[in-house]
Amino acid sequence: MTFRTAVTLGLAGTGRIGTSHAATLRNLPNVATVLVADADADRARSTATELGVEFAPDLDTLFAADLDGLVITAATDSHPELITRAVDAGIPVFCEKPVAADIEGTLAVIDRLQNSPVPVQIGFQRRFDTGYRAARDAVASGELGWLHTVRATTFDPAPPPAEYVARSGGLFRDCGVHDFDIIRWVTGREVIEVYAVGANRGETFFADADDVDTAAVVLRLDDGTLATVSLTRYNGAGYDVRLEALGSKGNAIVGLDDRAPLTSVEPDYAPSSRPHYAGFMERFRPAYAEELAAFVEVALGARDNPCRPTDALEAFYIAEACELSRRAGRAVAVTEVRR
Incomplete structure (x- = not known):
């Protein structure tokens, strides 16, 4: 051929x-x-x-x-x-x-x-970020031991327009879905149960859209590992996306660099002079380029599809379970929303 x-x-x-x-x-x-x-x-x-x-x-x-x-x-x-x-x-x-x-x-x-x-490749660019790839390799190699905790964060510096929020599908489907996908991808495990809560302390258009501007989620993975996901539209310090894979032997932290919008108040801390990430386009520009280069290879028949629609579906199921959990005020098994 x-x-x-x-x-x-x-x-x-x-x-x-x-x-x-x-x-x-x-x-x-x-x-x-x-x-x-x-x-x-x-x-x-x-x-x-x-x-x-x-x-x-x-x-x-x-x-x-x-x-x-x-x-x-x-x-x-x-x-x-x-x-x-x-x-x-x-x-x-x-x-x-x-x-x-x-x-x-x-x-x-x-x-x-x-x-x-x-082939149909779905865009989850974090799979092509060098930090997330390194964390996945560290988990797969066993160098971290068994994972006891995974922590994921997506904090936007400012909310999108009201008209976007109204048709976004909500914080879990629009924003958290990236964290749900990358937790599955980095750990190689499936999410079986979620408990999610949300809050609104910002603009009223979130509540008007029956959405929340901030959320906290606890996930239970199929091997017993616990994961947390923190989300907000109001992180004024800058765009903060991180993942921590914490194991019995070691840990791997993604997104902890000198542009992360984190401020230590320890007396011997020397802050970076580099500007914090302003948004997702800046933070993930190299990952987007790698992702599109991969698609060209897929189109040429030179590599397998790295992110299929079924992967997107699994992340969507988790987001849907989170939305149900938020509304019902209880833990939700992912099987409750699976079709």
Whole structure:
């Protein structure tokens, strides 16, 4: 079988993350052409001009361009249709999470893909971060011993707009899902039970959307390991994403560098002069590049899919269990929300 050495990629959705991905893709050595489209054709045209990539006025034009792969960064409600349309056309897909807005939609897409050889890679960029990879290797090698505690943190420095919160799916599905995925990936274990609580001390639009701006979650893994996940939209010190894998022999800490927005009050502490991370794009820029480079290899048939829709589904189940736990005020077994 002969594989192409360079690909033509389409990108659907030229918002912030889509524009960033287009800029990354155009600089990858085995990408020949990047063609961008958006429901807002003027925005897509502007992005194409700014980046020096190709412009497609609509999705029909994009899909008619003999694509070797499609990158989906459009609104969540368009993901299922774009994924299935591409797969039906034999086009490998990279799609930012989630697969769909809810579990039923995710299962419907997975069912459509079940007998298809066309790969669909879902965007969980933390799997490509060097720190998380090192932690996973440390766990798998046994150098940490058995894990007694895993602690994960995602603290955004400021909340997104009210209109985003209203359609985000909530803090667990929109934000915590990254922590749930990476805990599964780093530990190699499954989450079997959750207990989640939430609070609102910021803008009223969170409560108006029946959401919370801060949450704390306890997870029980299938080998008995306990994990905690802390989430907030109001970490004024900066963007703080960390993971601690604590074992009987040692530990591995991700995200503890001289740009982490942490302030020690110990008298002999020498603070870093480097600025704290301002947001996820800055913190994970190298990981996004690695993730997209991996997708190009997937599209070329040169590597296996590193993050399948079924992985996204498992993280979504955990998020759904957390939302049920928050509302019901009790521990929830993940099997209660599994379809």
